[in-house]
Amino acid sequence: MSPVMKSWRTIIFLFLVRLSETEEVMKNLTGSVGGNITLPDPVMERGFLAYGVNVIASVKQREYEIEEDIYMNRLHWDQTTGLFTLTGLKTVDSGVYSVGSRKGRTFTTSYKLSVFDPVPSPAVEKLSLSSESCSLLCSxxxxxxxxxxxxxxxxxxxxxxxxxLLSVHEQDFSSSFRCVASNPTEKKTLPVDVTMFCGGKKSQGSDNPDQTHHLMPIIISVIVGVVLVGPAAWFIRFKYPHIKKTMSQTQDWADMKTYVQYTNVNVCRRSQGENFSGSSWTSCC
Structure with missing residues (x-):
């Protein structure tokens, strides 16, 4: 084999070895606004962290330096573990980050970071109710x-x-339902009691499933009346005993009236000028 061919074989071999050492591996990472993210590949002595094609931090002789001012006080490197951590995440931090080590175990690893807003809390309301189903809206x-x-x-x-939207049939009212809002970083769950929104099964002969709710004000009024009138009557009885005496006298007078006897009264009329003798009365009634 000629020296030229040997040289080309050596060059190709070294290129393949170098390519295997620096092979880029894309990994997905997710984070929430305001949170932190740590890139899991360490740079112990010499290497870099890049965002896209721009180097934003470098490590040389175990000394760390931030290259981009926008990452000042937000990007940290742990000398013990060799890991980069980005704090106070923002949605604009989403993108491709590359970690490269140039000493020891050489490598370049790329990460696609997606930063999401916090998941909003879900709320549920009733849209419609029929004899067979109930429509609920989670928003x-x-x-x-x-x-x-x-x-x-x-x-x-x-x-x-x-x-x-969700339509729940009457036979499923007693089942367990929940609405879940989520993204790749977190989720929020709202348990839903269908009977609370749509009512239980209708009673036979009742056209209004909320009839009990209409009766509640009347029931409450009766209870309040009993609670208030009872103590008031007790207070009057013992605070003003003469009222009871007066009421007793009134009752006695009413009883006496039952013993009064009545008789007929005759009213007579006489002509003008006549005396009061019995024969001179012209009419009596």
Whole structure:
């Protein structure tokens, strides 16, 4: 084999070895606004951290230096572990980061970081109610992934929505339902008591499932009346005993009236000028 061919074989071999050592591996990372993210590959003595094609931090002889001012006080390097950590995450921090080590175990690893806003809390309201089903709407303030669950079964789901509708049949009112708002970093769950929103099964002969609610004010009024009138009557009885005496006298007078006897009274009329003798009366009634 000629020296030229040997040289080319050596060059190709070294290139393949170098390529295997510096092979880029793309990994996905997620974070929430305001949170922190640590890139898991260490740079112990000499290396760099890049965002896109720009080097934002470098390590030389175990000394750390930030190259971009926007990462000052937010990007940290741990001398013991060799790991980079980005704090106070913002949505604009999303992108491709590359960690490279140039001493010891040489490598370059790339990460695709996605930073999400915090998941909004879901809320549920009743839209309609019929004799056979009830419609519930789960909504959030910002677009996110919404899901309706019955026990552990997904009934309805949307990957990017601000509201999601669910129709529940009457025979399922007693089942366990929940609405879940989520993104790749977190989720928030709202348990839903369908009977609270839609009422229980209707009683036979009743057209209004909320009839009990209409009776509640009357029941409360009766209870309040009993509670207030009882103590008031006790107070009057012992504070003003003469009232009882007067009422007793009034009752006695009413009883006496039952013993009064009545008789007929004759009223007579006489002519003008006549005396009062019995024969001079002209008429009596």
């Amino acid at each position: 959030v303030a910002e677009e996110t992934t919404l899901s309706w669950y019955k026990d552990e079964e997904i009934l309805n789901q949307s990957s990017s929505a601000v509201s999601l």
